[in-house]
């Protein structure tokens with residue numbers, strides 16, 4: 038064995054292979070990993086390096102791994118065919134087949150090129166699973182899977198791997214190669230050949246292999262995934278046999294491409310003397326004979342080829358959920374495999390596949406890796422828990438049901454995702470499901486297997502790639518906002534909630550259509566007092582070139598929180614920083630990152646709820662400053678005060694806060710529910726609280742021209758909030774005119790696709806204004822066609838959803854029933870009590886109620902004036918959903934957003950057709966005829982063509998509303 042290798046040793050090899058490698062000075066993560074011999078927990082472990090594990094962290098770590106799979110055949114059959122070759126080794130490894138014959142020592146040397154080390158290994162009949170200082174290596178007879186994180190140089194392993202495969206296994210040609218990775222968190226830290234996807238990694242692979250295809254999958258301005266794969270070389274079996282007599286030296290025929298001279302994989306100088314303490318357990322890997330299971334595996338032919346790999350790549354991990362992946366201070370010894378095994382159980386990873394054999398490791402001071410084997414399959418988990426770069430990956434080739442609702446044999450993809458994310462509680466995650474093509478499979482099931490049924494997460498993307506021999510589904514998920522979820526699309530939103538830690542004020546929204554253009558400067562909020570400029574420079578410097586950094590108020594705003602301003606040389610860099618760090622963590626503190634807004638004239642912000650305080654900025658400069666400078670300072674100060682208020686709000690109660698500049702920038706008017714001990718100071722500017730009203734309703738001072746309602750747009754949804762709290766939103770004529778005006782505006786606004794009408798928690802609306810009506814005469818109401826203008830809502834062609842809490846009585850009930858869909862809170866009270874006032878319902882109550890609930894019930898309600906509950910209303914079909922009080926508006930907006938994302942003319946046709954059905958003006962036959970005409974009419978729309986085409990092409994439609 039030694040002779041064979043030695044005979045080919047080229048003394049200059051290291052130079053050749055490492056010709057492009059940067060020095061270790063650039064290698065920041067792990068300096069030194071040593072394994073305590075006590076950590077060997079099973080006979081399968083071969084690691085036995087002295088001392089405890091020590092990892093030096095530089096404050097951030099590139100968790101996302103590079104993943105390489107090199108296949109020398111479609112199945113282990115390739116290995117058995119080559120088994121009788123003249124393997125000259127003397128050891129009993131010759132009893133194994135294919136790549137599994139290769140001694141650990143050679144993998145170790147290959148991994149040295151990559152810059153990682155073997156920690157331990159477990160084996161079964163099918164595969165050897167090596168746990169590495171940076172992730173994992175799986176060696177099957179016919180393929181090798183290598184996954185490495187940090188700044189490792191994974192691709193540099195390939196020439197050495199090909200050499201090993203040729204010399205030890207007579208594999209002279211690869212069948213397929215797969216290389217993939219998620220977008221790096223800190224791309225600038227990467228070393229050659231991983232500094233750039235296209236120019237380095239793809240080029241490197243293209244130089245090695247023919248027929249390679251490279252992809253970027255997903256949003257290039259968010260979390261995307263890179264993939265490189267070669268097409269199958271189906272002559273590989275023939276080729277291996279044909280080259281049976283080829284001497285066991287490396288030649289350029291090892292790959293499917295002739296390598297350029299500088300890539301010829303010359304063997305490195307290899308010390309053939311095994312380390313004294315490393316390969317002690319080598320013999321334990323041996324098996325005397327091939328077991329029946331191995332025989333089964335190796336006789337699988339290419340025609341039966343099946344392969345499936347899922348990766349779940351998670352970021353923004355919940356800090357408390359990943360605490361367990363830290364070494365505890367309580368025990369000095371707590372690192373290594375022993376505590377890895379403890380964490381398997383504590384985290385629930387051991388329960389993912391109860392029959393699996395796990396090999397896990399807890400790093401010092403934190404970080405965790407695990408390999409697990411289940412027959413011929415594996416799963417592997419790697420965790421980087423540090424808040425500044427939190428990341429966890431799960432990868433497995435254990436088969437999953439690709440039918441989304443299959444409960445028969447194995448877990449569905451969704452089941453697995455739910456189990457995995459419940460352990461790490463990520464803020465975002467991407468899933469890649471890579472499965473060999475099966476002509477019998479219904480692609481819709483495959484796509485649907487990555488569905489929307491992940492609770493608390495919203496799926497952002499789902500992409501199907503039909504690759505050569507494989508189907509790939511990529512999907513990206515992000516956690517829903519916990520508080521009111523207006524945050525989904527805030528492009529036109531005009532107020533924001535303090536309790537929503539990851540939302541941004543609209544003026545600083547990244548995508549805000551009405552927002553000013555973002556600068557290259559970003560704000561980072563909620564920093565702890567421990568954060569220094571150097572610290573920020575280090576973390577944020579990875580996203581680009583920082584031209585200016587300012588930590589102006591790392592003082593006691595409140596609870597040691599502060600903000601920083603970071604300016605990048607380009608907008609792209611700033612965008613990247615915001616996209617990565619917003620919602621991320623630093624020193625355990627959740628961050629909010631946003632662009633510094635341009636604010637020469639702030640966007641109009643209508644009042645939404647309650648006014649509690651008004652802040653007036655007064656400048657107190659020691660020295661007189663010129664006006665321009667003064668102005669800039671005020672803008673800056675106002676921004677800081679705005680941020681500071683968030684901190685105050687976060688420390689009080691669940692608050693809503695609207696901000697707006699009044700009187701140029703000198704006055705900052707704040708609407709806030711409840712604030713205690715507000716004392717704010719900014720650099721050179723004192724902020725004074727001049728009036729504090731407290732947490733009472735009814736003091737709202739509308740900023741828009743409306744006196745009785747509030748309006749705000751949320752993406753494609755227009756929201757109208759009835760706002761006469763003192764009168765329980767009684768529907769005065771003035772109020773109804775305002776509703777009509779707002780409806781008209783939304784009807785004419787092409788950006789708006791659906792409308793939501795709501796009130797307060799206490800009252801949707803307590804009816805027409807009795808005080809206004811009390812003294813009216815018949816002549817007056819008749820001549821003026823009193824309430825005639827209430828019919829306007831029925832002319833609105835866009836869908837209207839009522840979100841009802843509290844009282845919906847009389848005209849309030851009628852208003853709700855005039856909407857197209859009604860969501861109600863559990864405590865909502867409906868009724869037509871007019872009879873008790875000596876009148877009858879006058880805005881459609883008797884008609885709509887009768888059509889909705891039938892004559893008898895309608896009579897009971899109208900003639901007795903008794904109220905009815907939300908639950909009754911739902912049972913009778915007046916209400917479509919009953920929800921907890923605090924969910925009603927959120928869910929209504931969610932539904933409205935869903936509807937608004939569809940083709941507007943088609944939605945309007947649907948509304949018109951349903952309304953005709955409920956009007957009872959038409960017979961069933963006439964109604965169906967009307968519906969059919971409208972249906973036929975949709976074929977005149979471009980959206981009809983697009984919708985159907987998109988379905989056939991298995992993609993999301995792009996509506997043009999034409």
Ligand SMILES: C/C=C/C(=O)SCCNC(=O)CCNC(=O)[C@H](O)C(C)(C)COP(=O)(O)OP(=O)(O)OC[C@H]1O[C@@H](n2cnc3c(N)ncnc32)[C@H](O)[C@@H]1OP(=O)(O)O
Nearest residue numbers: 763764765767803804805806807808846847848870879880
């Ligand atoms: C075509 C359409 C016709 C109609 O809609 S006719 C009107 C039908 N509606 C009703 O009959 C309901 C009238 N309101 C009530 O019965 C009660 O209210 C409630 C049961 C809804 C709530 O009772 P509680 O919690 O005790 O509050 P509170 O003190 O009665 O009301 C708070 C303030 O709200 C004013 N208010 C309530 N409903 C109306 C209304 N429909 N028109 C004018 N004002 C109303 C009150 O007067 C009072 O105000 P202040 O504090 O100044 O006395």
